[in-house]
Amino acid sequence: xxxxxxxxxxxxxxxxxxxxxxxxxxxxxxxxxxxxxxxxxxxxxxxxxxxxxxxxxxxxxxxxxxxxxxxxxxxxxxxxxxxxxxxxxxxxxxxxxxxxxxxxxxxxxxxxxxxxxxxxxxxxxxxxxxxxxxxxxxxxxxxxxxxxxxxxxxxxxxxxxxxxxxxxxxxxxxxxxxxxxxxxxxxxxxxxxxxxxxxxxxxxxxxxxxxxxxxxxxxxxxxxxxxxxxxxxxxxxxxxxxxxxxxxxxxxxxxxxxxxxxxxxxxxxxxxxxxxxxxxxxxxxxxxxxxxxxxxxxxxxxxxxxxxxxxxxxxxxxxxxxxxxxxxxxxxxxxxxxxxxxxxxxxxxxxxxxxxxxxxxxxxxxxxxxxxxxxxxxxxxxxxxxxxxxxxxxxxxxxxxxxxxxxxxxxxxxxxxxxxxxxxxxxxxxxxxxxxxxxxxxxxxxxxxxxxxxxxxxxxxxxxxxxxxxxxxxxxxxxxxxxxxxxxxxxxxxxxxxxxxxxxxxxxxxxxxxxxxxxxxxxxxxxxxxxxxxxxxxxxxxxxxxxxxxxxxxxxxxxxxxxxxxxxxxxxxxxxxxxxxxxxxxxxxxxxxxxxxxxxxxxx
Amino acid sequence: xxxxxxxxxxxxxxxxxxxxxxxxxxxxxxxxxxxxxxxxxxxxxxxxxxx
Numbered sequence: 001x002x003x004x005x006x007x008x009x010x011x012x013x014x015x016x017x018x019x020x021x022x023x024x025x026x027x028x029x030x031x032x033x034x035x036x037x038x039x040x041x042x043x044x045x046x047x048x049x050x051x052x053x054x055x056x057x058x059x060x061x062x063x064x065x066x067x068x069x070x071x072x073x074x075x076x077x078x079x080x081x082x083x084x085x086x087x088x089x090x091x092x093x094x095x096x097x098x099x100x101x102x103x104x105x106x107x108x109x110x111x112x113x114x115x116x117x118x119x120x121x122x123x124x125x126x127x128x129x130x131x132x133x134x135x136x137x138x139x140x141x142x143x144x145x146x147x148x149x150x151x152x153x154x155x156x157x158x159x160x161x162x163x164x165x166x167x168x169x170x171x172x173x174x175x176x177x178x179x180x181x182x183x184x185x186x187x188x189x190x191x192x193x194x195x196x197x198x199x200x201x202x203x204x205x206x207x208x209x210x211x212x213x214x215x216x217x218x219x220x221x222x223x224x225x226x227x228x229x230x231x232x233x234x235x236x237x238x239x240x241x242x243x244x245x246x247x248x249x250x251x252x253x254x255x256x257x258x259x260x261x262x263x264x265x266x267x268x269x270x271x272x273x274x275x276x277x278x279x280x281x282x283x284x285x286x287x288x289x290x291x292x293x294x295x296x297x298x299x300x301x302x303x304x305x306x307x308x309x310x311x312x313x314x315x316x317x318x319x320x321x322x323x324x325x326x327x328x329x330x331x332x333x334x335x336x337x338x339x340x341x342x343x344x345x346x347x348x349x350x351x352x353x354x355x356x357x358x359x360x361x362x363x364x365x366x367x368x369x370x371x372x373x374x375x376x377x378x379x380x381x382x383x384x385x386x387x388x389x390x391x392x393x394x395x396x397x398x399x400x401x402x403x404x405x406x407x408x409x410x411x412x413x414x415x416x417x418x419x420x421x422x423x424x425x426x427x428x429x430x431x432x433x434x435x436x437x438x439x440x441x442x443x444x445x446x447x448x449x450x451x452x453x454x455x456x457x458x459x460x461x462x463x464x465x466x467x468x469x470x471x472x473x474x475x476x477x478x479x480x481x482x483x484x485x486x487x488x489x490x491x492x493x494x495x496x497x498x499x500x501x502x503x504x505x506x507x508x509x510x511x512x513x514x515x516x517x518x519x520x521x522x523x524x525x526x527x528x529x530x531x532x533x534x535x536x537x538x539x540x541x542x543x544x545x546x547x548x549x550x551x552x553x554x555x556x557x558x559x560x561x562x563x564x565x566x567x568x569x570x571x572x573x574x575x576x577x578x579x580x581x582x583x584x585x586x587x588x589x590x591x592x593x594x595x596x597x598x599x600x601x602x603x604x
Numbered sequence: 605x606x607x608x609x610x611x612x613x614x615x616x617x618x619x620x621x622x623x624x625x626x627x628x629x630x631x632x633x634x635x636x637x638x639x640x641x642x643x644x645x646x647x648x649x650x651x652x653x654x655x
Contacts, residue, residue: 011631041612048616218605225609225616266637275631278624286617436634437627 006175006368007262011272013179018259018276020182020347022250023189025111025314027284027344031244032224032293033309038240039231040223044285046232046241050454051281054242057443057451058251058411059277061418063269064430066260075261075358077254078589081414084422091593095585096410097254098355102375102585103402103578104253105167105352106383107395112345113163114315115338117142117155122334127319128327135320139312143390160387161380167346168376171353172369175262178350185343192340193283196333197290200298207298207324220297220305223519224289242458247404248284249277252411255351258358270435291337295321306517306526314341363592382581385574392570401578405466412455415447424448472568476556480569485543485560487553490514490535497554498535500547508545508559509536
């Protein structure tokens, strides 16, 4: 067993690193959108309930499990779980705690690199004078590899590699490097967030324009915070709240275990866990709710927010909104916003490197530098397909399987292990060992019953979606290579048909009746309006449309002929890469097991 | 802003901020534990992974 080579420099450093691990882009982008889509102000009730019965218990479980494993010289989940239960299977379940981190880091660093690039473009004044569609178009050009936005060839790839190199370099400096970044990054993130939140809170009707005369930031805040109590009885709202709590705390990844494994054996976990958890909640509920939604509603109106709220707003809309503050303030606002997202991103991505490094040091005596650079190399190999084939759906595939499903599966299994196999009495003693606060006994029974049931429900409810993903239900073009292209769904349900509006040799544009949400201020409620929407398809050389203007097209109807490589091909490639990574880590864990057996360190 | 929206926002953000401030206050004011004595503090750590 290797000696405990490293430990945290200070308690505040550890808490900031843990909070930095949890605080990510989702705090600013996912939470407000989830709230808008799930009952506005009422969403906070199931959200806080889920934080208490699922979030805090999972934090207690992961912090204490990590510290327990660290006591035996194990700093990553395969052998942390192995020390907690008999049976060889647990070390392979622990593989999730390394796999998820490498897979997520590989595409998460791509988003992080966008924030780096957008800081540069904000300061360089690239967005100056651009209208809303040009700013949105900039993002789409940026993610289309080969299209240069500012004369830098393969700009997205260069920024991605630079971002990965920065992460790897900091990781090679060990826990000290991570702690330093957290101590600088977290206060700056809160400062930048507070400045932008103040603007969001005080913007009011100042952003209204001729184009959007009714724009009002307080409409956004009203919609976000007015309770709609009827949504409390809707199970999907509770599921959304549970999902948000789950993803915002970065539980089920293996990073918390790894960080906690570097604590001293009698250090407090209870107070540290709730401190880091509530810091994440502060960033999410206080800062996250006061930036994107009110600022967007303040310039573009609430209706625009209802129709466009989503992840893309950060890069496709915010730079345009900042331009409305004047040239100089736009530079600072861009710097604050993308700087904030960068710090949120890097404190999370650094955490993702540590489980692999910890495992290789524990089992094969790899140095921190060797561990860090090998992590960077694997992440690069895994991540390049998400960069090159971003528009083909590889990025989303990684995000779904590694960034969503894998987390839920692992969290469910580790909770069952902690509460029912390791045993709740031993687990409860572990949580309370060295605790600087008295943990209410209520949590013992929550961990035993409520948390596993809630996680089981989240997992069970995700199964139909997983099946649909695997059978490619989201597309009508299911073959890898085809000689015809079929119209995709016009709406989510796939029941609407379209009419060909215009045809050229390289594109087809179809119109269809779509629905959009608008807010009726007089009645104080959201209404659905029907409007004519358009869907376009672009074609390359060797592909030609086979539809005529005025023709009615249903989902699944042939619209073009030629040689096609469908997105399903790239998505399958992404899935195979993820499976290969998981298998590779299983083999590494098996090699470690063989090594331990030779050294007489195997107990099962 | 509407009154009920202000009440919900202030209540939710107030709860979260108060808890965070309280826990950080506890972290900053709790005295660090003495370094563990390797002869006594680790006595109970005998189970699993014995060489």
